Structures are given as C-alpha cells and as structure tokens.
Amino acid sequence: MRFPDDYMGEMGTSKTLDQEIELLLAGTPIEGGRLSDLAPVLGVIRTQWTPAPPEADIAHFARSAASAVKMNQSPATAATTLQRRLAVPRLGLTPRLATVALTILLMSGTAGMAMAADSAAPGDALYGLDRAFEAVGIGSGSTEERLDEAVALAAQGHSGEALEHAIQGLRRDTGDSSEAAVTALTTAAQSLVETQDTADAATAASIRVTVLLTYVAENIGIDEGTDGREFGQGVAQLARDIGEGDDPTGAQDPVVAPAPGSGQSNNPGPGAGNEADEADDGAVPGNGNENSQNNGNSQNNGNSQNDERGDGQGSDPPVESPSVTAPGRVNDAPEDSPSATAPGKGNKP
Amino acid sequence: MSSPHTSIANPRDQDFETRLRAAKDGAEWAWAEIYRDLAGTVTGYLANRGAAEPEDLTSETFLQIARNISTFDGGESAFRSWVFVIAHRRLIDSRRARQRRPETLTLSDPMGGAVGDVEEEALNRLTTVELQAAFEKLSESQCDVLALRIIGQLTLEETASVLGKRVGAVKAAQRRGLLALSQHLDLDGVTR
Numbered sequence: 001m002r003f004p005d006d007y008m009g010e011m012g013t014s015k016t017l018d019q020e021i022e023l024l025l026a027g028t029p030i031e032g033g034r035l036s037d038l039a040p041v042l043g044v045i046r047t048q049w050t051p052a053p054p055e056a057d058i059a060h061f062a063r064s065a066a067s068a069v070k071m072n073q074s075p076a077t078a079a080t081t082l083q084r085r086l087a088v089p090r091l092g093l094t095p096r097l098a099t100v101a102l103t104i105l106l107m108s109g110t111a112g113m114a115m116a117a118d119s120a121a122p123g124d125a126l127y128g129l130d131r132a133f134e135a136v137g138i139g140s141g142s143t144e145e146r147l148d149e150a151v152a153l154a155a156q157g158h159s160g161e162a163l164e165h166a167i168q169g170l171r172r173d174t175g176d177s178s179e180a181a182v183t184a185l186t187t188a189a190q191s192l193v194e195t196q197d198t199a200d201a202a203t204a205a206s207i208r209v210t211v212l213l214t215y216v217a218e219n220i221g222i223d224e225g226t227d228g229r230e231f232g233q234g235v236a237q238l239a240r241d242i243g244e245g246d247d248p249t250g251a252q253d254p255v256v257a258p259a260p261g262s263g264q265s266n267n268p269g270p271g272a273g274n275e276a277d278e279a280d281d282g283a284v285p286g287n288g289n290e291n292s293q294n295n296g297n298s299q300n301n302g303n304s305q306n307d308e309r310g311d312g313q314g315s316d317p318p319v320e321s322p323s324v325t326a327p328g329r330v331n332d333a334p335e336d337s338p339s340a341t342a343p344g345k346g347n348k349p
Numbered sequence: 350m351s352s353p354h355t356s357i358a359n360p361r362d363q364d365f366e367t368r369l370r371a372a373k374d375g376a377e378w379a380w381a382e383i384y385r386d387l388a389g390t391v392t393g394y395l396a397n398r399g400a401a402e403p404e405d406l407t408s409e410t411f412l413q414i415a416r417n418i419s420t421f422d423g424g425e426s427a428f429r430s431w432v433f434v435i436a437h438r439r440l441i442d443s444r445r446a447r448q449r450r451p452e453t454l455t456l457s458d459p460m461g462g463a464v465g466d467v468e469e470e471a472l473n474r475l476t477t478v479e480l481q482a483a484f485e486k487l488s489e490s491q492c493d494v495l496a497l498r499i500i501g502q503l504t505l506e507e508t509a510s511v512l513g514k515r516v517g518a519v520k521a522a523q524r525r526g527l528l529a530l531s532q533h534l535d536l537d538g539v540t541r
Contacts, residue, residue, distance in 0.1 A: 014520070014521075014524060017524055018520050018524065021520075021523055021524065021527060022505070024527075025498055025499065034528075034531075035527055035528070035531055037531065038527060038530060038531050038534075041480065041530070041534065042499055044480075045397075045480065045499050045500060046499065046500065046502075049393035049394075049396060049397055049500045050389040050390050050392075050393040050500055050502075051389050051392070051393070052385070052389050053384060053385065053388040053389055053392075057384075057388070058381050058384050058385050058388075059381065061380065061381075061384045061388075061408075061411060062377040062378070062380040062381035062384060063377060064412070064415070065372075065375075065377075065380040065384075065411065065412070065414075065415035066375045066376060066377040066380055067375070068412070068415045068416060069372070069373065069374070069375035069380075069415055069418060069419075070375040072416060072419065156446065157442060157443070157445065157446035199438075199441040199442075199444075199445060202438065202441065202442055202445065203445050206442075206445070
C-alpha cells in the first residue's frame with residue numbers, strides 16, 4: 001500500500017515530499033499528505049524521548065558547569081593561544097612554557113571536576129564522571145598506583161580522564177622522568193582533543209593512550225643517564241603517535257618505544273636529563289609533528305573544536321567518515337620505526 | 350518555502366549571544382538555561398540511538414561542553430550542532446567501549462514516559478513497541494538522521510553538519526526513513 005524505497009527517483013516528487021517532511025517535522029503537517037499519518041507518531045516519539053530534565057538536575061549542572069568554567073578560565077585562554085602557536089612549525093614560545101600552561105589547565109579542570117563530581121548521585125548531572133573517578137579510587141595512593149589507575153581508566157575508554165589522572169599523579173614527583181612524562185602526556189592530551197573526530201580515530205587514539213600510559217607506568221622513575229634519556233624520547237614518541245591517528249596496532253607493541261636500558265640510545269642530546277631538554281626532545285622531532293596533529297589525519301580529523309565553531313553549517317564536520325580513517329593506512333604504518341612518523345603523513349598543510 | 354518553526358528570529362539570536370557570553374563567564378543562570386533547553390533532547394537522542402546509559406553520556410557531554418565552551422564561537426544553530434557533535438562522538442566512543450554493535454533502539458525504559466492519563470500512556474507504549482520494530486528495519490544512517498531531526502529537533506543543515514553529510518544526503522535519508530517507517534507501522538491499528 002505504501003511506496004517502495006526507490007519510488008523517489010524523480011526529482012519533482014522528492015522535492016514535494018521534502019517540503020511535506022519539513023512541515024511534518026515542524027509540527028504543522030499538511031492534511032492528506034503522504035506522511036501525514038506519521039504526525040501523531042512523531043508526537044509520541046518527541047514526548048517520550050525528550051523528557052524535561054528535573055529542576056534539581058538543572059541546578060546541579062549549572063553549579064558544576066559554572067565553577068568548571070571559572071576554574072578553567074584564565075589558563076584556558078592562555079592555553080588556546082599557546083595551542084595556536086604550537087600548531088605553527090616555528091614555536092613562538094618555549095615548549096616548557098606551553099607545557100606548564102597546559103598542565104595548569106588540565107589540572108584545574110580535573111580538580112574541579114573531581115570535587116564537583118564527588119558528591120554526585122545516580123541520575124545527577126555528574127554521576128557518570130563521578131563513577132569514572134570512583135572506579136579507580138581517585139585521591140589516594142602513590143604515583144605508581146595512580147599510573148596503574150590511569151592505565152585502567154584508559155583501557156575502559158576514558159582516555160582524557162586517564163591522561164589527566166596520570167598527570168596529576170606525576171606532578172607530585174620531582175624526578176626528570178616524571179617531568180618528561182608530564183610533558184609527553186600533556187602533548188598526548190592535546191592531540192587527543194584534536195583526533196577524536198571519527199570513531200576510528202578515537203579508537204586508535206584510545207589504544208595509543210593506553211600504550212603510552214602503560215609504558216610510563218612500567219618505566220617511571222628512571223631519571224639518570226642514557227636510560228633516562230631513552231625514557232624521555234620513548235614517551236615523547238608515543239605521545240606524538242597519538243596525533244597520527246593511524247594504525248594503533250603498530251603502536252600497541254611497546255617495543256615501538258625503545259625500552260630504557262636496552263642500550264639503543266642513538267640520540268644522546270647534550271645535557272639531556274633536565275626538564276627543559278626533555279621538553280625539547282619532545283619538540284624538536286615534532287616540528288613537523290606538532291603541525292601534523294592539525295592536518296596530518298587526512299580529512300578533517302584535526303582540530304574539530306575549531307572547525308565547528310563559527311560555521312557549524314554544512315561545512316566539513318568531523319563525525320563519521322569511516323572510509324577515510326585508519327583502516328586504509330594500516331599497512332603502510334611502519335611499526336618499528338619510531339622516527340619515521342612525521343614526514344610521510346604530516347605534510348599536508 | 351520557509352516553515353514557520355525553523356527560522357530563528359533576531360531577538361533570539363541576541364538572547365543567545367548574551368547567554369553564551371554569560372556561560373563563558375561562568376554564570377549559573379546561563380548554564381541552567383542551556384541545560385534546560387538541550388539536555389532532554391540530548392538524552393533522548395542518546396537513548397534512541399542505543400546508548401546503554403544515556404543519562405551518564407548526557408552528563409559527560411555537557412561537562413565537555415562546559416570545559417570547552419571557551420573554544421566555541423558562533424550562533425545558536427552552530428551551538429546546537431556542536432552539542433550534538435559532542436553527544437554523537439560520546440555515543441560512538443561508548444559503543445566502541447562496549448565492543449559490539451548496539452541495538453538500534455533500547456526501549457526497555459524510554460525515559461519513563463511522563464505523559465498524561467493511562468489510556469494515552471497505553472497508546473504510547475503500544476506505539477513504542479511498534480516503533481521499535483519499525484526502526485529496526487531502517488539503516489543506521491536513516492536512524493541517525495531521524496533521531497537528530499525528530500528527537501534532537503535539529504534542522505536539515507544542523508543534522509548534515511553533525512553527521513558530516515551533505516544536506517542532499519540527509520534529505521534522501523529522511524525521505525527513505527520516514528516512508529519506510531510509515532510503511533512498517535500499522536498506523537491504522539495504533540493511532541485512531
């Protein structure tokens with residue numbers, strides 16, 4: 001009695017139907033249209049599936065959001081500026097300064113959220129986050145325990161929270177390896193924000209975050225000499241990989257990063273081992289890489305937040321272009337060559 | 350042809366601008382209005398698209414919005430799109446985390462259906478069951494489009510923006526989807 005799917009082959013007919021649909025969806029269906037008996041059904045769907053949120057939830061969320069915004073405010077502005085600068089190959093500011101600003105941003109965000117989420121109850125606006133933190137027993141334990149918790153969080157898919165949790169733990173330590181790790185994890189967090197535009201990229205990034213955190217958890221505390229430098233380079237490399245958005249299975253193998261103590265140090269920078277140098281180690285090979293976080297992921301994987309603001313209308317938003325994401329490039333990702341990432345993929349300004 | 354309900358008048362734009370600025374300044378009232386406006390549709394969209402815990406995902410979505418609000422710049426329409434882009438991404442993340450393809454609809458408890466009298470509720474329930482069956486016959490992209498348009502109450506352009514499709518593709522998907530829905534539903538038996 002109805003029409004088969006391909007009935008709409010003719011342009012004129014589709015156009016009429018499109019107009020009817022717009023009226024139907026606007027709540028003013030035309031009488032006797034082809035879809036007019038759907039009108040009450042749409043009404044039911046809307047009524048049933050869009051409940052007004054309880055006033056208590058609204059108030060709760062408003063408080064949490066307002067305080068989160070206030071806590072983020074000043075560092076956020078700084079970080080946005082810094083992110084823009086970092087996207088340019090020639091760094092306008094030292095990596096260390098950028099790291100400090102970004103870390104402050106991340107920390108304040110986490111602390112605020114954790115506090116706000118702490119008192120959330122099921123059904124509350126913050127309950128989901130609350131449970132994410134609870135699941136790992138936030139707020140207690142040594143740095144090592146924190147890192148293990150972060151790995152667990154990452155494995156559950158909470159990549160952003162995992163990185164923040166790890167950074168928070170590491171910031172309490174003073175060793176060079178901790179500082180190198182904080183630098184790398186901050187880079188990772190930044191890349192993460194920019195790579196989650198497609199499901200595949202998000203999955204790839206999530207796996208890479210888990211790999212990175214596992215590496216940090218297993219090797220943290222190696223502060224001295226060659227091994228310390230290798231740790232700094234390894235962790236920086238793994239962090240940069242997150243921005244690459246391709247084959248996560250390659251990165252899954254921890255040997256991608258040289259294991260400290262394996263004796264394969266091939267880049268002993270003078271004076272490596274203090275914080276500034278570790279930060280440089282992260283940044284120098286990344287001259288192309290920092291950039292590639294923005295444009296290395298084919299299509300529009302980079303920088304979604306920026307893409308969306310301003311236009312938001314029909315231009316290239318990010319979500320779901322499965323055919324252009326990771327799988328196609330799986331085979332040409334060199335698994336065992338940590339230094340080979342940038343040139344091939346980051347060159348599409 | 351313009352429809353009366355989809356165009357946005359200027360005063361509203363100004364309202365939104367004021368609200369957005371206040372939200373960026375951390376004003377509670379602005380966040381309350383944003384949440385009141387959009388949380389219901391976001392939760393509904395997530396639930397309709399098979400989120401296991403739509404309320405949790407809604408919380409995460411709005412927290413992310415609060416965290417990233419300083420990076421947003423644009424009008425109300427762009428804002429709605431942005432919110433649904435984040436919700437959509439969260440949804441996909443959570444599906445991945447569960448490592449299996451979701452059912453199109455999990456209608457175990459659609460939001461408690463807080464509507465009127467018993468009779469009407471019975472009607473709603475019946476329709477819901479039928480809807481589930483009908484929706485399950487649609488393609489993923491038809492479901493995405495219809496959920497954003499019907500439940501999310503987004504415009505054609507906003508929907509296209511959220512899904513990364515062209516407007517023409519959204520039109521085609523909603524045509525096919527709605528025709529199929531109407532075909533699969535025995536509407537005579539359900540709605541008077």
